[in-house]
Amino acid sequence: MSDLRNKFSKWMENNFCGEYECLRGRATPGDEDAFPGLRLKWEREMGAAGWIGIGWPTEFGGKGATLDEIVGFNEEYASHGGPGRAGHIGETLLAPTIIAFGTDQQKARYLPGIKAGKEFWCQGYSEPNAGSDLSNIKTKASLENNQWVINGQKIWTSLAMDSDYIFVVARAAEGSKGRQGLVFLLVKLDQPGIEIRPIKQMSGTAEFNEVFFDGAVCSNEDIIGGVGDGWKIAMALLGFERGASTLGQQMTFADEFRQIVDLAKANGSAKNPLIRQRIAKSYAGLKIMRFTALRTLEAAEKGDTTKEGYISKIFWSSWHRELGELAMDVMGKEAEILKNGEYNKLQKLFLFSRSDTIYGGTNQIQRNIIAERALGMPKEPRGGGTVMKG
Amino acid sequence: MAYPFSSDHEMIREVLSDFLQNWYENGKGPERIYQSGKSFDENIWSRFAEDLGMAGVAISEDFGGGGLDDLGRVVVMEELGASLCAIPFLTTGGEVVDIISKIAKNQFKEEYLQKIAKGKIKGIFCPGHLSEEKKCINSANADTADFILISRLKNKIIEVVCLKVGTPGLEINSKKTIDPTRSFSDVDWSQVSDRDFLPIGTAEINFFTDIISQSQISLAAECVGGAQKCLDMTLEYTSQRVQFGRPIASFQAIKHRCADMFILIETARSAVYAAAVATKDKKTESSLIAKAYATEAFFKVAGDAIQLHGGIGFTWEYPLHLFFKRSRANRSMFGMPSEDYKLLADNIFGDKP
Numbered sequence: 001m002s003d004l005r006n007k008f009s010k011w012m013e014n015n016f017c018g019e020y021e022c023l024r025g026r027a028t029p030g031d032e033d034a035f036p037g038l039r040l041k042w043e044r045e046m047g048a049a050g051w052i053g054i055g056w057p058t059e060f061g062g063k064g065a066t067l068d069e070i071v072g073f074n075e076e077y078a079s080h081g082g083p084g085r086a087g088h089i090g091e092t093l094l095a096p097t098i099i100a101f102g103t104d105q106q107k108a109r110y111l112p113g114i115k116a117g118k119e120f121w122c123q124g125y126s127e128p129n130a131g132s133d134l135s136n137i138k139t140k141a142s143l144e145n146n147q148w149v150i151n152g153q154k155i156w157t158s159l160a161m162d163s164d165y166i167f168v169v170a171r172a173a174e175g176s177k178g179r180q181g182l183v184f185l186l187v188k189l190d191q192p193g194i195e196i197r198p199i200k201q202m203s204g205t206a207e208f209n210e211v212f213f214d215g216a217v218c219s220n221e222d223i224i225g226g227v228g229d230g231w232k233i234a235m236a237l238l239g240f241e242r243g244a245s246t247l248g249q250q251m252t253f254a255d256e257f258r259q260i261v262d263l264a265k266a267n268g269s270a271k272n273p274l275i276r277q278r279i280a281k282s283y284a285g286l287k288i289m290r291f292t293a294l295r296t297l298e299a300a301e302k303g304d305t306t307k308e309g310y311i312s313k314i315f316w317s318s319w320h321r322e323l324g325e326l327a328m329d330v331m332g333k334e335a336e337i338l339k340n341g342e343y344n345k346l347q348k349l350f351l352f353s354r355s356d357t358i359y360g361g362t363n364q365i366q367r368n369i370i371a372e373r374a375l376g377m378p379k380e381p382r383g384g385g386t387v388m389k390g
Numbered sequence: 391m392a393y394p395f396s397s398d399h400e401m402i403r404e405v406l407s408d409f410l411q412n413w414y415e416n417g418k419g420p421e422r423i424y425q426s427g428k429s430f431d432e433n434i435w436s437r438f439a440e441d442l443g444m445a446g447v448a449i450s451e452d453f454g455g456g457g458l459d460d461l462g463r464v465v466v467m468e469e470l471g472a473s474l475c476a477i478p479f480l481t482t483g484g485e486v487v488d489i490i491s492k493i494a495k496n497q498f499k500e501e502y503l504q505k506i507a508k509g510k511i512k513g514i515f516c517p518g519h520l521s522e523e524k525k526c527i528n529s530a531n532a533d534t535a536d537f538i539l540i541s542r543l544k545n546k547i548i549e550v551v552c553l554k555v556g557t558p559g560l561e562i563n564s565k566k567t568i569d570p571t572r573s574f575s576d577v578d579w580s581q582v583s584d585r586d587f588l589p590i591g592t593a594e595i596n597f598f599t600d601i602i603s604q605s606q607i608s609l610a611a612e613c614v615g616g617a618q619k620c621l622d623m624t625l626e627y628t629s630q631r632v633q634f635g636r637p638i639a640s641f642q643a644i645k646h647r648c649a650d651m652f653i654l655i656e657t658a659r660s661a662v663y664a665a666a667v668a669t670k671d672k673k674t675e676s677s678l679i680a681k682a683y684a685t686e687a688f689f690k691v692a693g694d695a696i697q698l699h700g701g702i703g704f705t706w707e708y709p710l711h712l713f714f715k716r717s718r719a720n721r722s723m724f725g726m727p728s729e730d731y732k733l734l735a736d737n738i739f740g741d742k743p
Contacts, residue, residue, distance in 0.1 A: 292660040
């Protein structure tokens with residue numbers, strides 16, 4: 001075990017306790033609206049101890065941790081039952097983007113707040129008509145009196161309700177289409193031109209939001225890159241995460257799996273041979289998910305780009321959705337009953353995992369990406385704005 | 391270590407791929423073999439062994455082998471799977487080499503390993519300690535073996551003995567099989583006189599668990615190689631086949647099926663590589679997973695490849711049916727996937743219903 005991992009493990013042991021005890025294993029996807037206040041406090045705790053941004057270069061207050069160390073960090077966090085990270089969008093997506101493309105002023109202004117666990121970010125990409133077709137962005141940004149004025153709507157914005165800022169991809173060049181003419185802006189949420197409305201999901205929870213922009217503003221200095229660079233920056237941001245948190249996520253999956261096994265033992269469904277086969281296959285899938293993630297990470301460490309990385313999203317999301325179905329079948333008759341009128345953890349898993357195969361690129365889009373980028377098959381034709389009617 | 395290949399491994403892959411695809415020749419290689427009524431290409435085996443030094447890839451360099459680990463064998467098996475090459479490496483280069491290397495006495499070890507490395511002799515292993523009966527049903531490559539290693543219970547220890555083919559009383563009955571590129575035979579040693587068995591060593595029961603794990607990894611690697619070849623053929627065919635005025639590869643129905651094939655192949659590959667480098671405590675489980683998963687993946691991918699080729703994929707002339715048949719045959723080796731998953735479930739639940 002690396003020094004850093006060891007240190008962090010001890011720190012978790014000594015600090016993830018007391019009032020934070022109730023956060024154990026909570027706030028995973030499907031449960032991200034749990035204990036908002038306490039979770040933000042926990043982030044400040046992590047920040048004060050220097051555990052946010054460990055992978056950032058030291059000149060920006062990071063520890064310059066290697067990929068291996070970051071993986072170890074995530075595994076320790078998950079194995080101690082740490083709650084879903086309220087600050088992960090700022091820490092693992094926006095901060096590396098600012099470090100790579102931002103101005104000195106932006107670095108000085110935004111990195112410290114993220115690092116301290118005091119300023120939270122959400123991602124303004126998707127729109128009602130820019131889902132799978134993400135470049136079909138309609139939200140407009142225009143430069144007036146040295147500030148950007150933003151009008152339009154974002155949707156499926158995770159954690160907007162707990163965030164202080166949003167990074168927004170908007171259309172700046174009049175008449176531009178697709179990937180051209182976009183800007184990448186850093187916008188404060190708490191202002192008169194912005195309204196956030198939670199979306200209640202089929203899981204009964206509300207982690208996703210709509211964000212409305214009606215004359216919202218940010219300074220001209222809050223643009224990363226220039227006009228027309230928005231798409232490039234937006235895509236680069238998605239590439240920064242590199243799967244380091246995947247192994248932590250898998251530990252959460254392993255906990256869920258273990259809970260299902262325990263339930264099957266307790267309620268006797270472990271005697272059902274078909275359930276046993278499904279449990280075994282699910283277990284094999286979980287192991288293989290780990291092996292595949294390690295393969296990709298190690299190849300990346302060596303500087304090789306391998307193609308199996310493209311399958312990560314569709315594989316974990318499909319596996320997880322099946323786990324949800326398995327959980328319900330293991331519950332049997334009890335699956336339909338709400339104790340105390342609320343969904344239990346496995347019922348939430350079952351319902352929320354239907355979104356796993358949709359958000360962050362649907363399984364259908366993932367298959368297009370695999371076919372085109374990993375297998376070199378012909379690209380999908382792009383529509384010219386006309387709609388085919390049946 | 392999940393991405394463990396060295397330049398040695400990559401070199402083997404390159405050399406073997408050229409050599410075996412040259413033999414495969416768009417399916418003509420396997421076709422020549424089954425039309426000859428044989429299950430084995432002697433010429434290719436001796437070149438594989440002598441020219442390339444691959445029969446003994448896992449034999450220690452002290453005995454003229456390549457001295458590579460399980461991963462070396464994985465590379466060889468992947469390439470054999472991609473060519474359906476009719477040589478008995480799985481058995482001779484696999485469990486037979488491991489048993490002799492690990493338990494045989496010096497003189498036997500030296501003689502047999504050197505000969506195997508040179509391609510002079512071929513063997514199989516019959517796990518006779520598992521039952522009372524002195525026979526082995528559907529043993530792969532038995533019809534081309536020169537000697538047979540048999541494990542048997544003797545005074546509560548397991549002894550491995552060697553029988554030369556041609557020993558009076560030893561019967562090897564080869565069978566007609568659906569997959570014409572790998573033979574299966576029944577081996578019966580019940581009528582062999584006691585003095586004809588040459589004892590070569592003894593071992594604990596766990597030793598044979600490791601031997602099985604190694605074979606499972608090899609079989610799984612063969613599946614990955616075969617499945618990859620099926621996908622490669624499908625990508626090539628669908629990019630050339632034009633219907634409705636465009637290559638059918640441009641249809642999402644085709645692209646998405648190919649993407650699913652790729653997902654299965656890459657996950658199976660991860661499972662195989664992980665099993666090959668697994669530490670001792672994780673070997674049994676990871677090999678079982680690799681084998682169960684990869685045999686199922688190969689079967690699914692080979693079936694999908696036929697579907698995406700349309701009518702041509704269903705013909706005898708086109709070689710896809712050979713991959714499909716091999717993929718089915720592999721499901722029956724070392725236990726069915728459903729049996730593997732049953733074992734896995736028994737371990738997960740810590741019981742045995």
